[in-house]
Amino acid sequence: MAETSTPLGGKIVTKPFMVLAALAAMAGLLIIYRYLYGLGAVTNLSDGYPWGIWITYDVLVGTALGCGGYAMAVLVYIFNRWEYHPLVRSAVLTSVFGYTLAAVAIFLDIGRYWNGYNLFLPWHVNFNSVLVEVALCIAAYVLVLWLELTPTVLEGHPQSAKAQTNRDRLERWLPIIVALGILLPTMHQSSLGTLMIIAGHKLSPLWQTQLLPLFFLLSAIIMGYAVTVFESLLSSLAFRRPFETPLLARISGVMAWLVGLYLVLRFGDLAFRGELSLIFQGNLNSLMFLLENYLFLQALLILMSPGRRAHLRWLFVAAGCLLLAGSLYRFNAFLIGYNPGPGWSYFPALPEILITLGIVALELMGYLYFVKRYPVLPQVEHA
């Protein structure tokens, strides 16, 4: 099978694109305000809750949603399942934007950004810090992702001979680029969980465990597959293309195994630490824990049945559940289950939310531009 991808074509500046642009522009103005008057002027962050939605949503959830490229690369290049290859390009594209904008969000969030280069000076870097691993790994992975996207961009200029030679040259490096593209997310997605170990008693025992890195890694991979399914379904709907149903149904089988493994470990860990009773205390923590794991379980129940897996509607619900479940797990482990002591509370401020929305809008605009201009989505075979 000669597998090819084509640009969708069509107008870039459409009505939805303009709405997204307006959201991004508003966020842009608020960002200028943030740099002039400090973080307190646009956020509800405090000394009790120093990390808010920019870290929890933009970085944690954003990069987990950006794990599509990673999850698909594992399936195709490691498990040699080339039948999934048609989905790789669009998965990498979502990853590129998810990760690049997470990096942008980090720059908005850090207070002394002009000192940021110190992270790359070995004599200042503290290799005991989990954050160093996360920061360096994410920085490196953003680079790798753009390299992974480059062949697509070069292919988009077929008339240029130079672009094609460069593309061939780059393809020779593909195995090492892909290997790095699998190693780096394995490292930093798990380390994102390790970040909270040092918070100790401030994080509820429902989430505080030495297995945090494993849970963050597993749920990131699960979210990676879910986002690939979700995105494939949505782009088929939005651009009126045929659905990739059999492929998606088979990925869903992989997801079912992973979600099952995750849940066994998650509850096994709670039982092992003797904290199961915390689940039924009727407070906010236990409710959020129940919601988080209900979503995982609901998705598992759908995905376990091969009949349901073949239905787009059920696939859509299951993928949606998993995306929500993984996101909620991250919010729980970093914000809702985090209690610095009496007297502190946090709910994001409006400008804080608007800036996050603007970042998401920018992400979508980038995606729309790329699928229309460059060969990202698989070519539709006309009957």
Next chain:
Amino acid sequence: MGLSRRDFLKTAVGGGIMLASNLTPAPAAAREPKARLPEAVGILYDATLCIGCKACMTACKEFNHLPPDHSHPGSLWDDPVDLSAKTYNIVKLYKQGTGKHKDQEVDGYSFIRRFCMHCVDPACTSACPVSALTKDPTTGVVRYNKDVCIGCRYCQIACPFNIPKFQWDTAFPQIKKCQLCDHRLIRGGYAACCEFCPNGASLFGPVQELRKEAQRRLALPPGSTAAFPLHRVDSGEFLYKTVARYQSYVYGEKDGGGSQVIILAGVPYTHLGLPTLPDESGASSSETLMHTLYKGMIGPYVLLGGLFYLVYTNTSKKDLP
């Protein structure tokens, strides 16, 4: 599909082992708990001697050049309700029932001073990605260097006592915290809070001496009169006071790996807002996990090698359906 079940299993098992060897915490490689520095200095705060005069707060503001902290819009004087980027040190009050009796849990009250504990194994220095927070190898003072700090605020997440504070209201913010009057130490002085404490509640000195002094106090019979050193443990100045009924526990001796600020009180420490911490420091459990996963970067390199091999063979095979 050209992938045989055997190949698939081989890959899955191999990858699984590689991953597992990277992700399972092996306690065998645990990072050694940090020991107390022999020449460390610190503070012994005895809540039973504290009269709540806040002279330490005034002295702290003056010698650290800190602005007044107004807790509400109409306030004229410095009146912080908690530690902040403007307040490194605060005296708080515990009160229960009628609140009549000093250092008594029921129907009593107690003062409590809160400021940086200068931990033996600080979470903040372990968390800081750029070594902006460091522990002095001799005195053990935990210091901040604004010139390298990136403002990520991971120190605030990490600190079990919520000590590092951030300047939220400025475009060029810093982290602010007590540095045990480090700028006075290098000129032969000592912590201003102790120098200006009129009642011997805050006592400066070598941590080893302070720990002995704390044990001496716990051994004194309650109700008797005893000599309590003033300002510094070795000052030679004493006040004669009635010995209170202490909780038979020195907070900071082992809590969270121990600290160079140690506390004595008459009411249970949890009432005074001091967290119940395990003996193992947060820094130690975090670094143990991290160093197990990334020991000498061997795990990541082996994993990278394995991944490269698989990707390379699979791209050349390309088992397309």
